[in-house]
Amino acid sequence: MTFPFNVSPDPYILLLIGSGFLIALVAWLPLVLRRLPLSLPIVCIGLGALIFAIPGVSFDPLPVNHPEFTERFSEFVVIIALMGAGLKIDRIFGFRDWSVAWRLIGITMPLCIGAITLIAGWWVGLSWTIALLIGAALAPTDPVLAADVQVGPPKSGEEDEVRFGLTSEAGLNDGFAFPFVHLAIALALAASTGEPWFTKWLTYNVLWEIGAGVVAGYAIGKAFGWLTFHVPAESKLAKTGDGLIALSATFVSYGLTELIHCYGFLAVFVTALTFRHSHRDHEFQLDMHQLTEQIERIAMMVLLLLFGGALTSGLLAPLTWIDVVAVLAILLVVRPVTGLIGLLGHQTDWTERMTLAFFGIRGVGSVYYLAYGLNQMEGVEGAERLWAFVGLVILVSILMHGLTVTPIMRLLDRHHGRDPDADEATPPPGLQGPASAL
Template sequence: MTELLSEWAPDPYILILTGAGLLIALVAWLPLALKRLPLSLPIVCIGIGAGVFLLPQVPLDPLPVDYPEITERFTELIVIISLMGAGLKIDRVFGWRRWSVTWRLIAITMPLSILAITGLASWALGLPLAIALLLGASLAPTDPVLAADVQVGPPKTGEEDEVRFGLTSEAGLNDGAAFPFVHLAILLGASAATGEPWLGEWLTYNVAWEIAGGILGGWLIGRAFGWLTFHVPAETKLAKTGDGLIALSATFISYGLSEMVHVYGFLAVFVTALTIRHTHRDHEFQREMHALTDQIERLVMMALLLLFGGALVTGLLASVTWVDAVVAAVVLLVIRPLAGWIGLIGYPAGGGEKMTLAFFGIRGVGSLYYLSYGINHMDIPVPERLWGLVGLIVLFSILLHGLTVTPVMRWLDRESGRDPDAPAEPTGEQEGSVLDPR
């Protein structure tokens, strides 16, 4: 009997192929199946991952603390693909007034969140300032990967109300805006050990140069790709290929070149996407590029969440205490909503829209990336503790926001006079919102 069972035991390679096929099928089918349910794709993925890694036949423990470089690079890849997709699907033309909700969330809400989380981590957890700041910078940005259910729809579908636009544009820009604070934490940690000055380097290099360089570099690469894709005077222009892989090419080139000259690649990728989108806003190829980035993003996101589910059941939360649980609840239920509400004071939106914008500051893959980057670049005595806390907050956020997003967004649509069950129809250029007319 044992020999018979051993003969039927599948080859690991065949198991991987089968699992990959099931994963791809779930990527395509689950969003449709969950559309009307108070349940999100990330919740299902984490549950599947937890179940898989509980099997005795799967001996691997996918703990990020054991694979620091892989964790940093894998989360980095997912974020840049997500940022390209976010930029391509924004219909609203860039402008200071038209994007005023974005500037409020970036310039007011995020710094307040970083300050509050840093103070809470230092006071409640007894962490040194540099490590507390790393936590604040990691947990403040709204995630561009896991926030798909509160973001705008594909290009030219008209699914761009103020809430969806605000959360999409915030998620696109705040990853680049949070990076200076991650670097500040690294500099503070190094200064505490060596006594070297840090303020001048941080202001001139990490803030001024890396932000300005990221914006300029992203714009130049976006202009180049926009011209080659839509306006080159030949039948060989890239739009003629009909191949959305062009968006992936622009993502990797923008990020790679930006990192080579030491500017913020996350910011560059999002600006590149916005610039390509602006080059020919009504071209159908915009939808082709977004569709491909969206499919790849969901595939790699689901793979990561399967591993995250496995990490949860193999010891990621082993170091978590009841104090950590309280801190996690305060971050999600007090700090982000309150900072979001303060940032929107005086903004011409209804109370329901403001509450939704303030509440849905989803924490996810971006937080995992920033934490792994910080741990890999500074001396942290017990990284397991930070991974446990951030893992708990990401889990809480996925559950809290995943279970509430469908009913809240459907309610908001009905309050705004939209039918949440109506199919999206392609529209012409979006000229801004009623709250922010052009």
């Protein structure tokens, strides 16, 4: 007796099955991980490592072999995360009220870039141009994986100084790190052509791309806010209850600002803040945030599954013991010390400053910046080692911060007189589960 079973299943069918399980995990795992000292990114990496270790799985997920895909997919995940981060910030924009963000962006991040550049150039032995690229890629706090310590959904009240500081930093620093990525690219090109670089870099990559990104992001956010909340009642987009408008705003903001050659990451975050300010208390803000969060979760899980597969496929093989020590120094010394320096004299107490300084999570943004820089420079020698170095930083950051985020944030809540178990019956709003709901 024979059965009409296909020995070699259709890859499309396997993709559907895998996607179904992935979406189920996105919805279910945060509930399971709520009280555990474990994060969703850690679970995703572990699953990816197991899947790609199965005999017969032949796809090679190493980023060095897929430079264009790595750049574009990480770019997509970051812009979705930036829109979500901007929509959920309740605090009205202001230079005084946002002082913690300005300190982390204006003091901590440049110090961090400089320190990492020194470590990568002097200690690890990379060329100074590549060392600068590594510094710019690893300095920003990640807007995707930092969701564990970010504020809760719009109007949830989960916005203390620590959560606000880390959310606003993650939203802004991607745009302000980009000039240093371009500086590394400009120096690499100048080394081969001998052409002057400073004036163009300062006027175009710094002044124009930051300034135009802010202005364009604000204008697009105002336009979407008017269409959504302030046109005649019968045609208000908010009446549809369809959060897809947030996805539209993300793509339009990023696409249009990239067309005029300014920083799309910065523009998307400014668009989100402006969009939120158009009607801060409307329930539709929650609809938009929930949709962007769901898309972000799925995309983030796919990327981390691939990252886990890359670990299994030998991503870290080129590392030396010097690289490992340098990675630990970056995460355990550079970010905490520069974070504390940036927060000297701030109104937060030492418990909050230590938490802000410690949770400088590295992740998807670092993947994008390294991919972008290497793709622009072309033919960089030793790219495998660079990916291994950045990959180890991301892995250690995910493990270190993922295992400590729940107990530390719970202690912080108790320190401020809040009950971290008060909302235990409510599913966590963040990507991972534990901390973002506490």
